[in-house]
Amino acid sequence: MKLNYSQAMALAVRESLQQDPNVFLIGSIFAGLSAAGRAAFTPLVQDFSSRVVPAPVSELGLCGTAIGAALSGCRPLLDIGTASFAFQAWAQLANEAPNIHYMSGGRTPVPATFYLMTGIRGAGAAQHSHRIQAMLGNVPGLQLVLPATPGDAYAMLKWALLESSSPTAYISHCQLLEDEHEVDLAAPALPIGKARISREGRDLTIVAHSVMVPRALAAADRLAAEHGIEAEVIDMRSLCPLDRETMVRSVAKTGRALIPDECHLSFGAGAELAATLARDAFSYLKAPVHRVATPDVPIPFSPVLESALIVTPEKIASEALAMLNFQKS
Amino acid sequence: MKLNYSQAMALAVRESLQQDPNVFLIGSIFAGLSAAGRAAFTPLVQDFSSRVVPAPVSELGLCGTAIGAALSGCRPLLDIGTASFAFQAWAQLANEAPNIHYMSGGRTPVPATFYLMTGIRGAGAAQHSHRIQAMLGNVPGLQLVLPATPGDAYAMLKWALLESSSPTAYISHCQLLEDEHEVDLAAPALPIGKARISREGRDLTIVAHSVMVPRALAAADRLAAEHGIEAEVIDMRSLCPLDRETMVRSVAKTGRALIPDECHLSFGAGAELAATLARDAFSYLKAPVHRVATPDVPIPFSPVLESALIVTPEKIASEALAMLNFQKS
Amino acid sequence: MEDPVKHQKRLENMLRIRRFEEQVVRLSKAGGFPGHYHVYIGQEATAVTVCEQLEPHDMIFTTWRNHGHLLARGASPGRMLAEILGRATGLCRGKSGTLHLADKEIGMPATSAMVGGALPIATGAALGLKHRRSPGIVVAFFGDAALDEGAFYEAVNLAGLWKVPILYVCENNSIPPQKRRRGQFPSSSLNAAQLIDVPRALQIPSEVVDGADVDALCGCFRKLIAEVRTSASARFVEVRCTRWPGNVPLWPELPGGEWNLEWAFGAKPEPQDLAAWAEKSDPLLNYLRGLLEAGTLDRDIAFAVDARVRNEIADAVHFAESSPWPDPAEATRGTFAAERRT
Amino acid sequence: MEDPVKHQKRLENMLRIRRFEEQVVRLSKAGGFPGHYHVYIGQEATAVTVCEQLEPHDMIFTTWRNHGHLLARGASPGRMLAEILGRATGLCRGKSGTLHLADKEIGMPATSAMVGGALPIATGAALGLKHRRSPGIVVAFFGDAALDEGAFYEAVNLAGLWKVPILYVCENNSIPPQKRRRGQFPSSSLNAAQLIDVPRALQIPSEVVDGADVDALCGCFRKLIAEVRTSASARFVEVRCTRWPGNVPLWPELPGGEWNLEWAFGAKPEPQDLAAWAEKSDPLLNYLRGLLEAGTLDRDIAFAVDARVRNEIADAVHFAESSPWPDPAEATRGTFAAERRT
Numbered sequence A, B: 001m002k003l004n005y006s007q008a009m010a011l012a013v014r015e016s017l018q019q020d021p022n023v024f025l026i027g028s029i030f031a032g033l034s035a036a037g038r039a040a041f042t043p044l045v046q047d048f049s050s051r052v053v054p055a056p057v058s059e060l061g062l063c064g065t066a067i068g069a070a071l072s073g074c075r076p077l078l079d080i081g082t083a084s085f086a087f088q089a090w091a092q093l094a095n096e097a098p099n100i101h102y103m104s105g106g107r108t109p110v111p112a113t114f115y116l117m118t119g120i121r122g123a124g125a126a127q128h129s130h131r132i133q134a135m136l137g138n139v140p141g142l143q144l145v146l147p148a149t150p151g152d153a154y155a156m157l158k159w160a161l162l163e164s165s166s167p168t169a170y171i172s173h174c175q176l177l178e179d180e181h182e183v184d185l186a187a188p189a190l191p192i193g194k195a196r197i198s199r200e201g202r203d204l205t206i207v208a209h210s211v212m213v214p215r216a217l218a219a220a221d222r223l224a225a226e227h228g229i230e231a232e233v234i235d236m237r238s239l240c241p242l243d244r245e246t247m248v249r250s251v252a253k254t255g256r257a258l259i260p261d262e263c264h265l266s267f268g269a270g271a272e273l274a275a276t277l278a279r280d281a282f283s284y285l286k287a288p289v290h291r292v293a294t295p296d297v298p299i300p301f302s303p304v305l306e307s308a309l310i311v312t313p314e315k316i317a318s319e320a321l322a323m324l325n326f327q328k329s
Numbered sequence C, D: 001m002e003d004p005v006k007h008q009k010r011l012e013n014m015l016r017i018r019r020f021e022e023q024v025v026r027l028s029k030a031g032g033f034p035g036h037y038h039v040y041i042g043q044e045a046t047a048v049t050v051c052e053q054l055e056p057h058d059m060i061f062t063t064w065r066n067h068g069h070l071l072a073r074g075a076s077p078g079r080m081l082a083e084i085l086g087r088a089t090g091l092c093r094g095k096s097g098t099l100h101l102a103d104k105e106i107g108m109p110a111t112s113a114m115v116g117g118a119l120p121i122a123t124g125a126a127l128g129l130k131h132r133r134s135p136g137i138v139v140a141f142f143g144d145a146a147l148d149e150g151a152f153y154e155a156v157n158l159a160g161l162w163k164v165p166i167l168y169v170c171e172n173n174s175i176p177p178q179k180r181r182r183g184q185f186p187s188s189s190l191n192a193a194q195l196i197d198v199p200r201a202l203q204i205p206s207e208v209v210d211g212a213d214v215d216a217l218c219g220c221f222r223k224l225i226a227e228v229r230t231s232a233s234a235r236f237v238e239v240r241c242t243r244w245p246g247n248v249p250l251w252p253e254l255p256g257g258e259w260n261l262e263w264a265f266g267a268k269p270e271p272q273d274l275a276a277w278a279e280k281s282d283p284l285l286n287y288l289r290g291l292l293e294a295g296t297l298d299r300d301i302a303f304a305v306d307a308r309v310r311n312e313i314a315d316a317v318h319f320a321e322s323s324p325w326p327d328p329a330e331a332t333r334g335t336f337a338a339e340r341r342t
């Protein structure tokens, strides 16, 4: 079945609403300004209007209510919208939801899902372009899933809504919402917490997540076509749980790792991945672990300026080439 | 002159208030529950009561007002208090203050200082023990200073209040407030953005910041006394600007790097330091870069549980020993 | 309500909180547990009269000043104290401590120590109960400083918009502003003429009640909780308490030592501020004096109730102090809940 | 106020905004710039009548819907458009775009595109002006959805407590709730009976004014800004605007094409909703009709003013479109300001 990313999410929500009466939605925009997103979610929201709670522009309050609803036995899905708006809700997201189960001595589960649309969306400028996964990664107690494909968008959302008993930040990316793939809904899903080898290769490992996955695959195609270099591409899928083993095993094979990351470079998500490899794959590394990330500046509006900062397939490919030319001094 | 950390901060505030009429305070607790802190700040706040704006429990609003005051030509110092409360103010701290200068095309400076008391304080439990420097490190536009000594506490606060024209998160640590050192107020201060070699050594480099600095020094003493190992200890002092060169130069000499970090391990501040060394010091490394960090769990209340998580001098020393025994497989 | 048994029970419930809190102060001063903490002395009548009106499926949310709410709802004093001391037998295995005491079994699943933190959560719990068509309602207890926080405002607005069954109980124990000294936690720094003006602006029916007057509290909560139940919508109440002198310093004290039942029989406590408080503002003494005057209670029964409660609390202290420390390995367990099987 | 020159000037200022915004819509549809944006058509009278009362040292804060505020305050239309197109000559070197347009020289140092984001900042600017004993005051413009945010509540409370000179101008352009459709941005989802109930609860004197009535606006702002100046304290006003039909869809449209001066002389626009709006709710047409009726203005002058403004805006478009793109290296410059020398 061919599905785009937005359709896959909407289908997961629909099936979850059908399967469990305790699932309901707070807010109902989900896919922001994307036409595909609106097309996918509008009928869903119409069909289940009694299961949708209207949401004022009160991110902090809404995030707390999702937590509270989870405490009273429901499984709410809150649409926070653009990931930047999560900052308004940070006190609840980073200091309430993730602590409750632990603080209760393991008695109180919090099955709430927070929908976030992350990323440099194009003309979002400084305040609407945040990638918040590195920050949230430093919050123990919060699950962090970042599907890169329609298949994962579907399976991970169903898992969060129907199976997980812990708070989950479900992070989609503005630039993925229209991506269309063949999805086999019946196929057993790769477990949450397992990374996927999206492309096999022998020459270097590209450890990607979210929108970096299709860009890494494009870079890998180019490296193969133009330089005969076979890159292995890993889709991390979730940053918490974090599948360190799959990364390390791949680097044990290839000896080189490149980490494209849409976060700002310093203290971005890529830092954890690089630090992990630097330690656990030390003996296998033939070259230093490189990161290609968004520079440490706010995102500017002008398309000319914004595109200077984007981590593109070209930048990934050229960094890979530089790494392959590395000579230990 | 002997000063404890709290006295050093209070002195910096006093001199700044005296030197620049545009400096004023929003909130006036500063040192939380610490007796030394209160002793240092109480007289200051009495002497300058007309320069202190009383602060309700409105962290978000207060953070915004500090930004606004800076825009109208003042140099406010806002007491946010326990670093965990910064989550309430996150929307202003991470998405207003740091963007303004850049978004204005370089025209609008934001000379505001945000005082934060970070760290596992002892019995603060899950909600009052946050270390937020890794999260803030991923926010371009925010300066991040973390003095570890009374001397730096003094000099860095004066710099933020009198010289800097950009927003600064000034992060003290609960466990440092009573530390007393000899301080030479007249000595030229090490520039912001330069790391300090707090102890020279040849066998390995310990890259520390904030409360990890005295603990790393204690570990180094023990390593020297008990094992004849000479550790070099670096005090990073600020995470933004980040002095990557000093770290790399030290590791070029020692060949080994250990990063103690009070952040939770995953996506903590130590990840960036490790990732940097893994790349820029790759050729010098004789062993993988190790981190010793707080495990990825909320901070529990019970002293028995809390202390199981603390990054102590003992843990730092034993990790150093493990590293020195590393054999490339 | 003239049933003496009911009055004795209520007295006992209030006394249980008072005697418990005294032991908390004593244990802290004796080094029995580290860290900052908050006691509920002087506010007991609020928790007790609210909880009298609740049903098992109802939920409660509270703050750092939570001991009284848990006790009034029936939590085990021994397991609470064990938690406050950080022991393995604590309600939360030593992980919450005093600041986050919670007990899911009695409908108190999570306690936030952030000012205003629990208010959106409590509102969401009421939304969840409504979604599940549960007969339950929610009560949220919080301090006056919560009204400084945007979280309060957003939560109350959402409750109004969504029509969810919740009672907001603001326990205003603030030092009158003119008496506030620098360095104390600020509170009641709201520019409203009175706290209830804010929820009223959001069309939440709101009342003020005297926290030292047990009869008034009973009447108020009986009415409001019935309204919340039948209308399935929100109500707000400000309970005005005069801060107990032991709660004025940054760290709680026991001025005048343990509370003395003789104060209900004419004895005068010292120091002066305590005497003034005992004269007018202590809900427990007010209640006792009323019962004695009305002949609903006599001296012997009062002392017997107190003795029973003291024994119970002594047992709780013993249980807590003799409880084992948690296994340090417990520190790294329990961050995530086990997944559901679907 | 019967001075025809003043009226012409005001008309010109309003028309400048309208003609500017039409070009913004046109440029967006033509692919002249990427991304979402918001126009001020139908609200021009508010910005213009506020700015008439301001002095050079006053400060203004606004939102994503900022073009009208900048123009009314005297920003260069050419440099604004260049910014909206992302050019090097833009007010902010192409870094802000439409969402964050700011111009420090005219007292608009920073613009937040977060709902409620600017309100604490504006309040702090007023605090700063007070601290520096500046004669300046602050005006904060924002939409009705800001009242959903805790940031609004905290900011207004702080302004009240601290007594700082600020005028909060809420431009309520919401679609009436019954007309709101799913998928549109929610707004006016406040449970208050009217917006001003909230600032009033916080003891901020508050008023409502009709955003389509220029005389009422003039009177209101003259009075309120004088009050803010003399009392050095806060005021709140809700300006009720009827949303221009072009602002109803998620992306702005120009229903009926460019605004037509003939509509002031009896011609009827299409479609129907635009005609209804032009009849009653367009502040510009209302104002024109009034001036024409009173004889303060005649057809020739009106057309001359419009022609002048159109020329000015055409020049601005030309300037912007012929401006160079920024050097890509500019992207990584300007994050931090240079340190002061002390």
Ligand SMILES: Cc1ncc(C[n+]2csc(CCOP(=O)(O)OP(=O)(O)O)c2C)c(N)n1
Pocket (backbone or CB within 6 Å): B057, B085, B088, C038, C064, C065, C113, C114, C115, C116, C142, C143, C144, C145, C146, C173, C174, C185, C186, C187, C188
């Ligand atoms: C978000 C946040 N900011 C600050 C604090 C620190 N704090 C703890 S208690 C308190 C005062 C609370 O006063 P009130 O709400 O009146 O409750 P009370 O303790 O008087 O019962 C403050 C400011 C906190 N816990 N959370």
Ligand SMILES: Cc1ncc(C[n+]2csc(CCOP(=O)(O)OP(=O)(O)O)c2C)c(N)n1
Pocket (backbone or CB within 6 Å): A057, A085, A088, D038, D064, D065, D113, D114, D115, D116, D142, D143, D144, D145, D146, D173, D174, D185, D186, D187, D188
């Ligand atoms: C914190 C935050 N949440 C959500 C948004 C998305 N958003 C942009 S405009 C808008 C509606 C604003 O309505 P209103 O305040 O009435 O202003 P208007 O656009 O009608 O002038 C929303 C929700 C945002 N920009 N910031």
Ligand SMILES: [Mg+2]
Pocket (backbone or CB within 6 Å): C143, C144, C145, C171, C172, C173, C174, C187
């Ligand atoms: Mg209080």
Ligand SMILES: [Mg+2]
Pocket (backbone or CB within 6 Å): D143, D144, D145, D171, D172, D173, D174, D187
């Ligand atoms: Mg609006």
